[in-house]
Amino acid sequence: MTAASNTADALAPPAASVPSLKKRLRRAEMRKKLLYGALILPLAVFLLVAFVWPIASLLTRSIDNPEVHDNLPHTLRELKAWDGEGMPPAAVFTAFAAELESAKGSPAIAEIAKRLNREETGYRSLIMKTARKLPLPADTDVPSALTEIDARWGEAETWRAIRRSGGATTPFYLLAAIDRSIDTHGNIVTAPPEEAVYVNVLMRTFWMSLIVTGLCLVLGFPVAYLMAKLATKQSNMLMFFVLLPFWTSVLVRVAAWIILLQNEGLINKVLMAIGLTDGPLQLLFNRVGVYVAMVHILLPFMVLPLYSVMKGISPVYVRAAVSLGCPPFKSFWKVYFPQTLPGIGAGALLVFIMCMGYYITPALLGSPQEQMVSYFIAFYTNQTINWGMAAALSAVLLGATLVLYMVYARYLGPTRVKLVKPR
Amino acid sequence: MTNQTASAAPHVSFRNVQKSYDGETLIVRDLNLDIRRGEFLTLLGPSGSGKTTCLMMLAGFETPTSGEIRLEGEIINNQPPHKRNIGMVFQNYALFPHMSVLDNLRFPLKVRKLPAAEVDAKARRALDMVQLGSFGSRYPQQLSGGQQQRIALARALVFEPQLVLMDEPLGALDKNLREQMQLEIKHIQQTLGVTVVFVTHDQSEALTMSDRIAVFDKGIIQQIDSAERLYEEPANAFVANFIGENNALVGRVERIEGEHCDVRLDCGTLIRARTGSVAAGDRTLVSVRPERVVLDDSAKGCANFLDAVVKEFIYLGDQVRIRVDLCGNHDFTIKTPISHLDHSLRSGDQIRIGMDAAHMRALEPLPAA
Ligand SMILES: Nc1ncnc2c1ncn2[C@@H]1O[C@H](COP(=O)(O)OP(=O)(O)OP(=O)(O)O)[C@@H](O)[C@H]1O
Numbered sequence: 001m002t003a004a005s006n007t008a009d010a011l012a013p014p015a016a017s018v019p020s021l022k023k024r025l026r027r028a029e030m031r032k033k034l035l036y037g038a039l040i041l042p043l044a045v046f047l048l049v050a051f052v053w054p055i056a057s058l059l060t061r062s063i064d065n066p067e068v069h070d071n072l073p074h075t076l077r078e079l080k081a082w083d084g085e086g087m088p089p090a091a092v093f094t095a096f097a098a099e100l101e102s103a104k105g106s107p108a109i110a111e112i113a114k115r116l117n118r119e120e121t122g123y124r125s126l127i128m129k130t131a132r133k134l135p136l137p138a139d140t141d142v143p144s145a146l147t148e149i150d151a152r153w154g155e156a157e158t159w160r161a162i163r164r165s166g167g168a169t170t171p172f173y174l175l176a177a178i179d180r181s182i183d184t185h186g187n188i189v190t191a192p193p194e195e196a197v198y199v200n201v202l203m204r205t206f207w208m209s210l211i212v213t214g215l216c217l218v219l220g221f222p223v224a225y226l227m228a229k230l231a232t233k234q235s236n237m238l239m240f241f242v243l244l245p246f247w248t249s250v251l252v253r254v255a256a257w258i259i260l261l262q263n264e265g266l267i268n269k270v271l272m273a274i275g276l277t278d279g280p281l282q283l284l285f286n287r288v289g290v291y292v293a294m295v296h297i298l299l300p301f302m303v304l305p306l307y308s309v310m311k312g313i314s315p316v317y318v319r320a321a322v323s324l325g326c327p328p329f330k331s332f333w334k335v336y337f338p339q340t341l342p343g344i345g346a347g348a349l350l351v352f353i354m355c356m357g358y359y360i361t362p363a364l365l366g367s368p369q370e371q372m373v374s375y376f377i378a379f380y381t382n383q384t385i386n387w388g389m390a391a392a393l394s395a396v397l398l399g400a401t402l403v404l405y406m407v408y409a410r411y412l413g414p415t416r417v418k419l420v421k422p423r
Numbered sequence: 424m425t426n427q428t429a430s431a432a433p434h435v436s437f438r439n440v441q442k443s444y445d446g447e448t449l450i451v452r453d454l455n456l457d458i459r460r461g462e463f464l465t466l467l468g469p470s471g472s473g474k475t476t477c478l479m480m481l482a483g484f485e486t487p488t489s490g491e492i493r494l495e496g497e498i499i500n501n502q503p504p505h506k507r508n509i510g511m512v513f514q515n516y517a518l519f520p521h522m523s524v525l526d527n528l529r530f531p532l533k534v535r536k537l538p539a540a541e542v543d544a545k546a547r548r549a550l551d552m553v554q555l556g557s558f559g560s561r562y563p564q565q566l567s568g569g570q571q572q573r574i575a576l577a578r579a580l581v582f583e584p585q586l587v588l589m590d591e592p593l594g595a596l597d598k599n600l601r602e603q604m605q606l607e608i609k610h611i612q613q614t615l616g617v618t619v620v621f622v623t624h625d626q627s628e629a630l631t632m633s634d635r636i637a638v639f640d641k642g643i644i645q646q647i648d649s650a651e652r653l654y655e656e657p658a659n660a661f662v663a664n665f666i667g668e669n670n671a672l673v674g675r676v677e678r679i680e681g682e683h684c685d686v687r688l689d690c691g692t693l694i695r696a697r698t699g700s701v702a703a704g705d706r707t708l709v710s711v712r713p714e715r716v717v718l719d720d721s722a723k724g725c726a727n728f729l730d731a732v733v734k735e736f737i738y739l740g741d742q743v744r745i746r747v748d749l750c751g752n753h754d755f756t757i758k759t760p761i762s763h764l765d766h767s768l769r770s771g772d773q774i775r776i777g778m779d780a781a782h783m784r785a786l787e788p789l790p791a792a
């Protein structure tokens with residue numbers, strides 16, 4: 001190599017190496033990102049397949065409306081041309097008779113009948129009766145033949161009902177889940193009081209969750225405080241007892257509470273033995289039993305976040321407050337307690353959200369008056385196989401939980417927590 | 424002096440105070456201490472010597488096992504801490520993280536139920552005093568360590584206590600900031616005229632700031648004096664070693680003659696030193712500060728005159744430290760200004776060193792081996 005070419009080599013690279021350096025940096029960062037991605041990929045895939053996808057597909061059921069839409073497609077297409085006043089064109093009747101005939105004998109006919117019956121009671125028998133009379137003899141005038149089978153086929157309202165129920169989606173289930181429905185004019189109306197149950201159930205779910213959360217806080221706060229104050233050895237011991245319930249399944253704990261709380265159970269016996277009551281108290285199959293068991297099961301979820309926050313609060317703060325002239329209890333309240341708020345927020349949120357979805361405990365320990373939203377979801381999935389209602393109630397529950405979380409994040413969330421976190 | 428008897432009554436006094444946490448060992452053995460009004464008193468001592476314990480007893484967070492503590496002449500042993508009206512600065516500042524700086528300063532005033540306007544005015548004045556007037560709405564985490572330190576100081580002073588306690592308040596700061604804060608604290612203390620009891624185990628901090636320093640060890644006060652006297656006239660070997668650098672030479676006291684005594688060092692040389700609490704015949708350590716040792720020519724006028732072998736030079740910029748072998752002490756240190764150094768000296772050279780009797784001290788008898 002000559003000196004000249006050497007110089008040229010030495011001069012050339014800088015121009016070329018500037019972009020290549022950038023590129024190399026980008027490539028290195030890309031590799032790092034890929035590595036990070038690869039690390040979380042398995043979990044992400046698992047969550048997608050086992051969590052997000054099933055939930056999403058369940059929730060879509062709450063607005064799914066396939067019965068008429070899928071089984072009477074031609075009828076619906078013909079109905080589109082109709083202005084809704086007077087009688088629909090004959091083509092509608094022909095298409096309807098043909099589609100009903102082909103649905104006859106399959107589950108589809110029952111689906112159509114059930115769906116239309118929701119628009120107007122009596123339509124189920126109308127469909128079944130009409131289907132039985134099919135097929136019509138050849139060369140008959142289809143509209144008049146159908147009207148002959150039932151006069152309602154001669155009414156515009158019947159065809160409007162079919163058209164109304166023909167959408168691919170429906171707000172029906174979601175509205176029903178909050179005791180609302182759509183009347184024949186398309187207005188949202190409140191369900192009659194004797195049918196309105198879900199708002200009540202939802203309020204009850206909220207209320208009971210609130211009470212359980214409150215009880216957990218009141219019972220858990222002193223324990224967490226004590227654990228944070230005690231020497232490590234003793235606080236580990238306490239922690240062991242706090243976590244002990246996790247060693248047995250929820251079902252076993254609920255069964256244990258049934259044994260303890262029943263009329264001849266230990267608790268009633270003790271109460272009577274020490275003369276607090278004459279007869280046994282009704283502790284089971286009412287709110288008391290449900291609250292007792294739920295608080296017991298959920299208490300650790302309150303204690304743990306509280307403890308972890310309190311552990312980080314230096315006792316020096318209270319000392320400082322006292323040295324500034326503030327009496328001990330007030331110091332606790334003004335200086336220590338506010339710093340535990342992130343823990344209270346996290347614990348309360350955790351307990352509350354878990355409460356909202358509680359099923360087993362109220363189902364086993366409560367009366368019908370204690371059943372929460374989850375009970376009805378289970379009822380619709382297991383007993384009446386009404387996926388629409390089950391999904392709609394789930395959606396409402398999920399929605400309420402999300403709203404709650406957003407409120408939490410707004411007032412006690414990460415940004416607020418940062419201000420309160422001890423150094 | 425007689426017209427000052429009222430103000431000469433101690434602001435705080437400890438009498439025969441003892442403290443034990445476990446009922447077996449005494450952390451504070453016998454504390455007798457008078458703190459004068461308006462003075463800056465530092466408790467200085469090695470780790471674990473009971474400084475914090477003393478401060479906590481004064482603040483009311485610990486109760487003395489026996490003895491009495493008086494504040495303004497009243498016994499306060501059983502007075503709860505929030506009624507003592509003593510300002511306190513903690514090592515990690517203990518600023519309330521959920522309150523803004525201004526709210527932190529308002530806190531002690533609000534607790535005292537002052538009218539809102541006064542609370543505000545005082546809090547702002549305190550903030551201005553520490554030159555952080557524009558930081559009132561920040562939260563403590565948004566301040567640097569030095570700024571937090573000043574807020575903590577302002578908070579301890581805002582309710583105008585007569586007595587302020589500080590437990591290693593500068594321990595978490597870096598050297599420059601610490602020196603700056605030392606002056607600032609001292610300045611504020613002088614301006615306000617409050618009594619400050621300051622705990623540290625950094626002796627240069629104690630020497631810079633204090634009117635008097637109480638040197639603690641093993642639960643008792645070894646000496647309480649001004650910085651200068653502690654340095655020049657240490658009461659015992661512990662203080663001599665703890666404050667500044669010190670050289671020790673082992674020997675036996677031959678003769679006591681007024682303030683002075685003759686000590687026969689183990690290498691045979693006879694030296695003259697000032698007498699501490701020794702008697703003739705005692706074995707003792709003779710202490711001398713490294714900067715009080717002079718070399719060669721200037722050594723000629725000194726009472727004591729010894730031979731030494733140079734082992735090592737350590738340059739400190741303006742000064743040089745010379746380690747020599749002297750009379751069996753292999754670690755004898757001499758500190759001399761670099762301008763006085765004979766640059767032809769090499770390690771291994773024999774030199775003559777001189778020490779004045781006034782700067783040598785036979786402090787206390789050695790415990791029998
Ligand atoms: N609450 C306590 N319970 C039991 N022993 C304690 C307690 N507080 C302090 N001690 C013990 O008392 C001794 C003196 O502690 P103290 O905190 O007063 O020392 P200090 O001089 O402040 O030391 P440092 O310079 O390290 O802060 C130590 O041996 C310590 O272990």
Ligand SMILES: [Mg+2]
Pocket residue numbers: 474475476590
């Ligand atoms: Mg200490």
